[in-house]
Amino acid sequence: MQRDVTKPFAFILKAQDGRARLGEIAMPRGRIRTPAFMPVGTAATVKAMLPETVRATGADIILANTYHLMLRPGAERIAKLGGLHRFMGWDGPILTDSGGYQVMSLSKLRRIQEHGVTFQSHIDGATHLLTPERAIEVQCLLGADIQMVLDECTPFPATHDEARSSMELSMRWAERSKQAFQSMAAPGQALFGIVQGSIYPDLREQSAGVLQDVGFDGYAIGGLAVGEGQEAMLDTVTLTTSVLPEDRPRYLMGVGTPQDMLAAIARGIDMFDCVMPTRSGRHNQAFTWGGRLNLRNARYADDQSPLDAESACPAAKYSRAYLHHLVKSGEVLGAMLLSWANVHFYQELIARAREAINGRAFAAFAEDVTRRYSASNGGEEE
Amino acid sequence: MQRDVTKPFAFILKAQDGRARLGEIAMPRGRIRTPAFMPVGTAATVKAMLPETVRATGADIILANTYHLMLRPGAERIAKLGGLHRFMGWDGPILTDSGGYQVMSLSKLRRIQEHGVTFQSHIDGATHLLTPERAIEVQCLLGADIQMVLDECTPFPATHDEARSSMELSMRWAERSKQAFQSMAAPGQALFGIVQGSIYPDLREQSAGVLQDVGFDGYAIGGLAVGEGQEAMLDTVTLTTSVLPEDRPRYLMGVGTPQDMLAAIARGIDMFDCVMPTRSGRHNQAFTWGGRLNLRNARYADDQSPLDAESACPAAKYSRAYLHHLVKSGEVLGAMLLSWANVHFYQELIARAREAINGRAFAAFAEDVTRRYSASNGGEEE
Numbered sequence: 001m002q003r004d005v006t007k008p009f010a011f012i013l014k015a016q017d018g019r020a021r022l023g024e025i026a027m028p029r030g031r032i033r034t035p036a037f038m039p040v041g042t043a044a045t046v047k048a049m050l051p052e053t054v055r056a057t058g059a060d061i062i063l064a065n066t067y068h069l070m071l072r073p074g075a076e077r078i079a080k081l082g083g084l085h086r087f088m089g090w091d092g093p094i095l096t097d098s099g100g101y102q103v104m105s106l107s108k109l110r111r112i113q114e115h116g117v118t119f120q121s122h123i124d125g126a127t128h129l130l131t132p133e134r135a136i137e138v139q140c141l142l143g144a145d146i147q148m149v150l151d152e153c154t155p156f157p158a159t160h161d162e163a164r165s166s167m168e169l170s171m172r173w174a175e176r177s178k179q180a181f182q183s184m185a186a187p188g189q190a191l192f193g194i195v196q197g198s199i200y201p202d203l204r205e206q207s208a209g210v211l212q213d214v215g216f217d218g219y220a221i222g223g224l225a226v227g228e229g230q231e232a233m234l235d236t237v238t239l240t241t242s243v244l245p246e247d248r249p250r251y252l253m254g255v256g257t258p259q260d261m262l263a264a265i266a267r268g269i270d271m272f273d274c275v276m277p278t279r280s281g282r283h284n285q286a287f288t289w290g291g292r293l294n295l296r297n298a299r300y301a302d303d304q305s306p307l308d309a310e311s312a313c314p315a316a317k318y319s320r321a322y323l324h325h326l327v328k329s330g331e332v333l334g335a336m337l338l339s340w341a342n343v344h345f346y347q348e349l350i351a352r353a354r355e356a357i358n359g360r361a362f363a364a365f366a367e368d369v370t371r372r373y374s375a376s377n378g379g380e381e382e
Numbered sequence: 383m384q385r386d387v388t389k390p391f392a393f394i395l396k397a398q399d400g401r402a403r404l405g406e407i408a409m410p411r412g413r414i415r416t417p418a419f420m421p422v423g424t425a426a427t428v429k430a431m432l433p434e435t436v437r438a439t440g441a442d443i444i445l446a447n448t449y450h451l452m453l454r455p456g457a458e459r460i461a462k463l464g465g466l467h468r469f470m471g472w473d474g475p476i477l478t479d480s481g482g483y484q485v486m487s488l489s490k491l492r493r494i495q496e497h498g499v500t501f502q503s504h505i506d507g508a509t510h511l512l513t514p515e516r517a518i519e520v521q522c523l524l525g526a527d528i529q530m531v532l533d534e535c536t537p538f539p540a541t542h543d544e545a546r547s548s549m550e551l552s553m554r555w556a557e558r559s560k561q562a563f564q565s566m567a568a569p570g571q572a573l574f575g576i577v578q579g580s581i582y583p584d585l586r587e588q589s590a591g592v593l594q595d596v597g598f599d600g601y602a603i604g605g606l607a608v609g610e611g612q613e614a615m616l617d618t619v620t621l622t623t624s625v626l627p628e629d630r631p632r633y634l635m636g637v638g639t640p641q642d643m644l645a646a647i648a649r650g651i652d653m654f655d656c657v658m659p660t661r662s663g664r665h666n667q668a669f670t671w672g673g674r675l676n677l678r679n680a681r682y683a684d685d686q687s688p689l690d691a692e693s694a695c696p697a698a699k700y701s702r703a704y705l706h707h708l709v710k711s712g713e714v715l716g717a718m719l720l721s722w723a724n725v726h727f728y729q730e731l732i733a734r735a736r737e738a739i740n741g742r743a744f745a746a747f748a749e750d751v752t753r754r755y756s757a758s759n760g761g762e763e764e
Contacts, residue, residue: 043707043711043713044704044707045708045713045715047713047714047715048714048715048718049715050715050718072707072710072711073683073703073706073707073710077683077684077703080684081684081686081701081703081704082686087701087703087704087707088704089700089704282714301455301459302459302462302463304463304464318471319463319469321455321459321463321469322426322463322469322470322471324455325425325426325454325455325469326427328454328455329425329454331425331427331429332429332430332664332714332717332718333427333429333430333431333432335714336430336432336714336718
């Protein structure tokens with residue numbers, strides 16, 4: 001699919017069921033049905049999957065990591081090679097994070113100052129400076145369709161003072177990001193702001209207000225799923241979505257489990273990303289309609305049943321016995337099949353969530369899945 | 383494809399070009415065009431490839447390893463789960479080796495006696511006994527379409543006396559294997575004998591004679607590509623094929639490079655297996671029509687050209703720059719794409735060899751490929 005710039009970024013709300021929203025983002029590289037789950041393609045690959053396989057699971061958009069790509073192979077190199085879409089063979093929309101989160105979680109010797117963050121690469125120790133302007137420049141070099149402002153992911157726990165100071169820095173960076181975006185981005189590209197403020201309602205509200213004054217194509221909620229627990233996370237989501245505009249997509253970054261996603265959809269979230277389906281797939285874990293399974297468990301050695309009889313994924317048709325054998329033997333195919341089945345499950349989950357919203361039956365759907373995932377023997381094993 | 387037992391094992395010779403042969407093996411699970419290259423699916427998976435992808439490269443048959451499968455997940459278990467084809471999702475013919483070679487190369491504390499070989503598993507140290515009868519029983523439990531007699535892979539170098547004594551043991555085991563096969567095998571399954579005798583012409587000739595007296599569906603040449611060098615290997619192939627029957631397929635075990643396969647085809651070999659395309663693919667190496675490439679080499683970092691412009695393989699359409707990035711980053715997708723491209727190359731190579739034999743142009747074809755693979759900058763890098 002070529003970029004069609006006569007189709008600029010637009011968000012259409014199609015139905016609501018309680019606070020759950022069904023919508024569609026139109027973009028030059030195609031539409032994104034919401035609620036949307038974005039598989040994570042960290043280093044320009046959704047790990048252990050072919051791009052056409054990712055597409056076939058039902059993914060409309062993937063996420064790639066600015067931090068990883070700026071370090072290796074380098075944003076200027078990818079630009080010279082024709083951009084990220086061509087580089088990795090994915091022709092749909094790509095959202096890139098700003099690199100801020102990985103700078104905090106992966107890099108060494110980071111130092112945050114007003115102008116930006118200085119850090120050492122986790123790959124070769126080289127020193128890099130990431131400013132709001134450079135974060136946008138990198139995302140433009142990659143050719144990202146949806147770009148994110150540079151923010152500081154406030155660590156948890158943080159005092160109110162720490163959280164306010166961190167949030168305010170992120171808000172100043174958000175404004176600089178917007179200015180840089182306006183001077184650098186191509187027609188049809190979009191920029192999302194990121195609400196910060198830890199678990200403090202007043203700070204979240206204040207952050208959402210500042211971002212709306214600056215004006216963004218969509219609004220993300222950052223700084224969650226970092227140890228605050230599900231209740232605090234959902235409370236913050238409830239509060240934050242209530243102060244975000246209705247006519248813009250809302251993206252809960254880095255979330256999550258099937259249960260967390262459904263709970264967040266019920267609170268008005270439209271977009272998600274998470275490494276869970278692929279990372280779990282490389283660690284013998286499967287998400288199925290019957291719950292989560294650990295294929296390394298000896299109980300599957302003679303189990304002829306398919307991984308997930310309820311799934312339409314070709315990978316889920318392999319027997320549990322075969323998958324057990326593959327993971328016990330350390331075979332690459334085990335990681336390939338489980339990653340595929342998991343991404344497919346996440347896409348099926350989100351597609352059924354969309355159907356349920358459309359049919360005004362979301363609450364019952366969410367309850368059913370949540371029950372399957374918390375049942376003692378269908379829930380998370382081990 | 384279901385087994386069609388109205389199509390028993392049959393070998394049809396269709397054309398000859400010098401000593402190179404074009405043929406077809408008919409079997410209950412489908413035909414095998416010869417010369418044939420069999421990708422190796424050691425532990426019930428052609429490493430890092432989906433079965434449907436292996437099939438799409440043009441492979442008619444794959445090889446699986448008796449040694450690995452009897453140890454994990456166990457032959458009785460696979461039988462209980464419906465056999466190897468169902469277990470791994472491959473519906474074409476499967477050839478299994480007898481386990482003899484891996485016992486020599488992988489196991490610990492092996493002891494060869496007249497009745498069989500006792501060894502310790504390389505996985506858990508458990509003691510196992512492999513006899514000619516058990517090797518056939520295991521292959522029947524797996525449901526292998528083409529089975530191999532248990533043999534001792536004579537180490538290289540070996541004195542004439544050592545080689546004779548080893549070969550004679552293998553011949554006694556071959557006869558016992560045949561008897562066991564006759565009492566256990568299903569209709570349409572086939573058994574191949576294995577010629578041994580190291581690099582000694584008189585022993586090879588004697589071995590080929592004994593095997594023909596016993597009578598097999600096909601004849602393999604074992605004990606080569608173990609350090610004797612290309613010249614000695616090809617001399618042995620030339621001699622051995624000249625004393626094998628015309629109306630049975632001939633299989634050169636564990637070979638090899640594109641050059642070695644073409645040289646062996648020119649000497650009357652019909653079947654090959656080798657881990658090289660998949661193992662190389664997991665170690666950054668690509669086989670292309672321009673020669674062998676090491677994708678880790680920095681020269682490819684900015685190389686926009688496809689892996690192999692001359693290949694029809696979807697994996698070969700990715701840029702060298704992207705593949706370089708994947709292998710540098712240790713991404714699973716690098717191993718997936720290179721394994722796929724390499725197996726595809728091997729199948730294209732063998733398909734073009736068949737066409738060349740049919741067109742009586744094999745010598746020129748083999749010379750062209752051999753030249754590409756020995757040219758200084760198109761040959762094996764590093």
